[in-house]
Amino acid sequence: MSAARAGLWLGLGFLYLPIVLLVAYAFSADRIPFQWGGFSLRWFVALAGDERLIEAALLSLRVAAGAATLAVLVGGLAGFALARFGPFRGRALFGALIGAPLVLPEVVTGLSLLLLFVALEGAIGWPAGRGALTVLLAHATLGAAYAAVVIQARLAEADRSLEEAAMDLGATPFVAFRTVTLPLMAPSLLAAWLLAFTLSLDDVVLASFVSGPAGTTLPMVLFSRLKLGLTPEVNALGAVIVAVAAVALGLAALLLARVDARRGGG
Amino acid sequence: MSLLRAEGVAKRFGATAALDGLDLEIAPGEFFALLGGSGSGKTTLLRLIAGFETPDAGRLLLEGRDLVPLPPHARPVAMMFQSYALFPHLSVFDNVAYGLRRAGVPREERRRRVAEALALVRLEGLERRRPHQLSGGQRQRVALARSLVVRPRLLLLDEPLAALDAGLREATGFELRALQRATGAGFVMVTHDQAEAMALADRIGVLERGRLVQVGPPAAVYERPATRFVAAFLGGANLLAGLVRADGGVDCAEAGCLLRPAAPVGRPAGAPVTLALRPERVRLRSGEAPADAVNAARGTVAEVAFRGELSTALVRLDGGATLRVSRPSAEGAPARGARVTLTWPAEALAVLAD
Numbered sequence: 334m335s336a337a338r339a340g341l342w343l344g345l346g347f348l349y350l351p352i353v354l355l356v357a358y359a360f361s362a363d364r365i366p367f368q369w370g371g372f373s374l375r376w377f378v379a380l381a382g383d384e385r386l387i388e389a390a391l392l393s394l395r396v397a398a399g400a401a402t403l404a405v406l407v408g409g410l411a412g413f414a415l416a417r418f419g420p421f422r423g424r425a426l427f428g429a430l431i432g433a434p435l436v437l438p439e440v441v442t443g444l445s446l447l448l449l450f451v452a453l454e455g456a457i458g459w460p461a462g463r464g465a466l467t468v469l470l471a472h473a474t475l476g477a478a479y480a481a482v483v484i485q486a487r488l489a490e491a492d493r494s495l496e497e498a499a500m501d502l503g504a505t506p507f508v509a510f511r512t513v514t515l516p517l518m519a520p521s522l523l524a525a526w527l528l529a530f531t532l533s534l535d536d537v538v539l540a541s542f543v544s545g546p547a548g549t550t551l552p553m554v555l556f557s558r559l560k561l562g563l564t565p566e567v568n569a570l571g572a573v574i575v576a577v578a579a580v581a582l583g584l585a586a587l588l589l590a591r592v593d594a595r596r597g598g599g
Numbered sequence: 600m601s602l603l604r605a606e607g608v609a610k611r612f613g614a615t616a617a618l619d620g621l622d623l624e625i626a627p628g629e630f631f632a633l634l635g636g637s638g639s640g641k642t643t644l645l646r647l648i649a650g651f652e653t654p655d656a657g658r659l660l661l662e663g664r665d666l667v668p669l670p671p672h673a674r675p676v677a678m679m680f681q682s683y684a685l686f687p688h689l690s691v692f693d694n695v696a697y698g699l700r701r702a703g704v705p706r707e708e709r710r711r712r713v714a715e716a717l718a719l720v721r722l723e724g725l726e727r728r729r730p731h732q733l734s735g736g737q738r739q740r741v742a743l744a745r746s747l748v749v750r751p752r753l754l755l756l757d758e759p760l761a762a763l764d765a766g767l768r769e770a771t772g773f774e775l776r777a778l779q780r781a782t783g784a785g786f787v788m789v790t791h792d793q794a795e796a797m798a799l800a801d802r803i804g805v806l807e808r809g810r811l812v813q814v815g816p817p818a819a820v821y822e823r824p825a826t827r828f829v830a831a832f833l834g835g836a837n838l839l840a841g842l843v844r845a846d847g848g849v850d851c852a853e854a855g856c857l858l859r860p861a862a863p864v865g866r867p868a869g870a871p872v873t874l875a876l877r878p879e880r881v882r883l884r885s886g887e888a889p890a891d892a893v894n895a896a897r898g899t900v901a902e903v904a905f906r907g908e909l910s911t912a913l914v915r916l917d918g919g920a921t922l923r924v925s926r927p928s929a930e931g932a933p934a935r936g937a938r939v940t941l942t943w944p945a946e947a948l949a950v951l952a953d
Contacts, residue, residue: 497651498684500671502698502749509672512697516688 356575359568366565376569383566386554390570393551396465397533400472404529405522407473408480415481416488434478443542446471450543463545471539476529483528487521488514520592527585600663602627602785603648603753608657609809610643617643619809620657625753630779630786632796634832635806641789644806645755648787649678661752672701677751681758683742685730691717691741692726698749716748719778736767743775747782754779756788760795772799793833797821805829822877823949830875830951837876837922838951843868854896855918860948873951878911878925880947883939895942898922900933914941 359377363370380386411431415424434442450460450467460466495517499509537552544553555567603625610618617640625631635641646652648659650671659666666674677698685694695716699709717723720740730738739759746754759775760768776799779786790796796803797817804814805828813825824830827838841851841858845868849858858874866872887897898916910932912924922941926932933939 492682492684494680494682494684495686497649497671498678498680498745499686499697500651501649501676501678502745503672503701504697505670505672508701513686 352575355568356572358565359572361565361568364564366563366568376565377573379564379566380569380573386551386566386570389549389551389554392465392549393534396469396472396548396550397530399469400476400533401526401529403469403473404476404480405484405526408477408482408525408529409484409518409522411477411481412484412488416485431481432478434475435482439475439536439538440542442475443471443539446474446539447542462547463543464548465544466548467543467545468540468548468550469533471543472529472533472536475536475539476525476532479528479532480525483525484518484521487518491517520589523585523589527582600627601625601660602629602662603787604658604660604663605644606658606660608644608647608659609655610640610647610652611655616640616809618647618654621809621811623804623811623814625785625787627785628779628783630776630788630799630801632788632790632800632803633806634790634793634796634803636791636832638808639806640809641791641806642757645678645757645787645789648674648753649676649755650674675751676753676755677746677749678755679742679746679757679759681761683730683738683762685738685741685745687730689729690726691722691728691730691733694730694741695745695748697745702749712748713744716744719747719781720744720774735763736771739763739771743778747778747784750782751784753785753787754782756786758790759788761790761792768795769798775799797833805832824875824951826953827873827875827951830949834877835923836949837878837881837920839874839876839920841872841874843870843872848893849874851918851920853918853920854916854922856896857891857893858948859893859945860950861944861946862950864950873953875949875951876922876943876947878923879909880943881922881924882942883912883914883924883926883933884942885933885937885939887938887940894945894948895940896922897938897940900935900937900939903932903935905932914939916941 358366358369360372360374361369362373362375408431411427414421415428415431418424446467447463450463450470453459454461460470491514495513496509499513500506504512535552537550537556540548540550540553541556544550555570558567601624603623605621605623608618608621608623609616619640621640621644623644633641633644643652647654648666650666650669654667661675666676686697689697692713695713696709699712704712713726714723717726720743722737722740722744725733725737730741733741739762743759756775760771763771772795775786788796788799800817802815803817803820804811805820806812807826807828813820813829820829821833824833824836830836830838839851839854839858841849841854843864843866844850844857847859847864849860849864849872851858851874860874864872896916896918898914900912901915901921902913904911905928906925908928909925910928912926912933914922914924916922924941
């Protein structure tokens with residue numbers, strides 16, 4: 334085996350061995366998650382009966398979907414402005430502010446959002462208390478930063494003259510956007526949505542700051558259970574998530590590849 | 600009435616003037632070529648006419664109507680982009696139909712007109728293809744069809760042949776001419792390729808740093824360049840500097856002979872003047888001319904380059920200047936180092952303004 338091949342396997346092992354072990358121990362009969370006690374599906378059964386965990390997982394999915402959608406809307410507009418509006422006044426500041434959540438430590442973002450929500454509630458009564466909505470807004474803030482970067486990059490490499498050609502052929506700026514720019518942006522919108530969705534799904538820091546009693550997401554539940562001692566039920570949940578993520582990513586990759594093939598890799 | 604009229608059009612980008620008070624008139628059904636190097640402002644003029652830029656000063660009139668307040672989508676002009684700008688997510692048919700859809704042309708008529716346009720550029724049968732499945736020449740023709748199908752009064756072409764292989768260029772050029780005649784639309788083409796401009800256009804305009812320095816039929820501009828820039832840009836003319844004599848001749852020390860142009864020099868005796876002389880108008884024979892000859896210089900062949908139908912020789916004149924001489928290769932090229940005499944007819948000497 335050559336050194337390069339050995340390095341490749343080492344790298345793959347480093348990346349995937351933890352996941353493989355996590356999934357493998359989901360099928361272990363033993364109570365201790367790191368001890369093999371024979372093949373069993375008992376933890377999947379236990380997971381199916383764990384309402385608190387399932388509720389948290391469903392809430393996480395809803396929050397992630399909402400946050401991703403909001404992030405693509407806000408981030409998309411910001412990315413469009415950065416890529417298409419030319420050197421407007423304050424562009425550099427705007428770009429820096431859009432990207433700020435990318436470089437700010439999440440505890441800082443989380444704390445400042447918490448202060449903002451508390452102050453807003455005091456001033457205008459909204460958002461009333463903290464819960465799923467505030468988590469969604471916090472995740473959308475973070476996701477929008479990523480979405481703006483992804484969408485701006487895609488627009489920046491797209492040929493500007495396509496929009497001009499559309500207008501030249503009689504399209505108003507809005508129609509040119511709808512019939513030319515938007516279809517060309519679609520893959521980046523999807524990519525940004527998936528990115529924001531994933532960010533929201535596994536975030537625990539922001540959620541811990543801005544969540545309330547009715548807004549316990551899946552990572553928060555897992556985190557709190559870690560303190561009491563985990564059971565392989567968590568491994569079972571992990572196995573389900575890995576399976577769902579693998580299928581979803583596979584579908585997304587397939588979709589993107591088909592869209593790109595139709596456009597000749599553009 | 601002229602089709603397009605530009606009056607004192609100026610456009611600046613920051614500190615640089617892309618167009619500097621440009622006047623231009625284009626007749627209906629005319630094929631006009633704007634010729635200039637990079638940064639001469641030629642693409643800026645196209646973008647001003649199409650509406651993607653707004654002039655800082657001046658007026659643009661299309662059939663007497665002011666274009667400047669109209670947004671791009673309301674102007675009866677179409678533009679063919681240098682990159683072709685075909686919509687990658689649409690088929691050939693939908694690309695060509697795009698303008699008709701925007702104009703609300705009913706479905707049946709739309710189909711008929713797209714088919715007509717595709718037939719005009721000989722692309723029948725490729726309706727369902729996407730742009731990336733086409734060759735460069737086919738893309739160019741889709742772009743042409745897409746622009747022509749909306750029946751513009753004026754078609755703007757930005758370097759229409761630049762992206763094509765050398766072999767395709769001539770054939771496509773002839774097709775472009777034929778299309779222009781068939782549609783009767785005015786064509787304004789922008790190019791940096793002088794051969795392309797002269798081959799296609801009814802008139803050419805040479806742009807230098809945002810100003811039109813000369814406008815006219817290709818042969819006239821080529822034979823009688825007005826300035827050094829035009830003389831050098833079109834076909835690389837030889838420039839000879841000299842002093843005007845009282846009898847209308849020009850003493851040219853660097854050629855080592857007296858130059859006598861057919862047209863009057865129009866300058867007082869003693870004034871400096873520059874004359875342009877086309878390489879292919881110079882005749883070359885071996886042997887020595889008399890020392891006091893007119894329009895005849897002696898020199899030594901420094902280099903000879905074979906270029907297919909023509910051969911170009913660089914001849915170092917006894918006066919110090921080096922002349923480019925192009926002769927049909929069939930005449931037989933002179934040997935390097937040979938002593939030769941160069942002669943030219945009086946009407947081949949063009950007096951330059953600068």
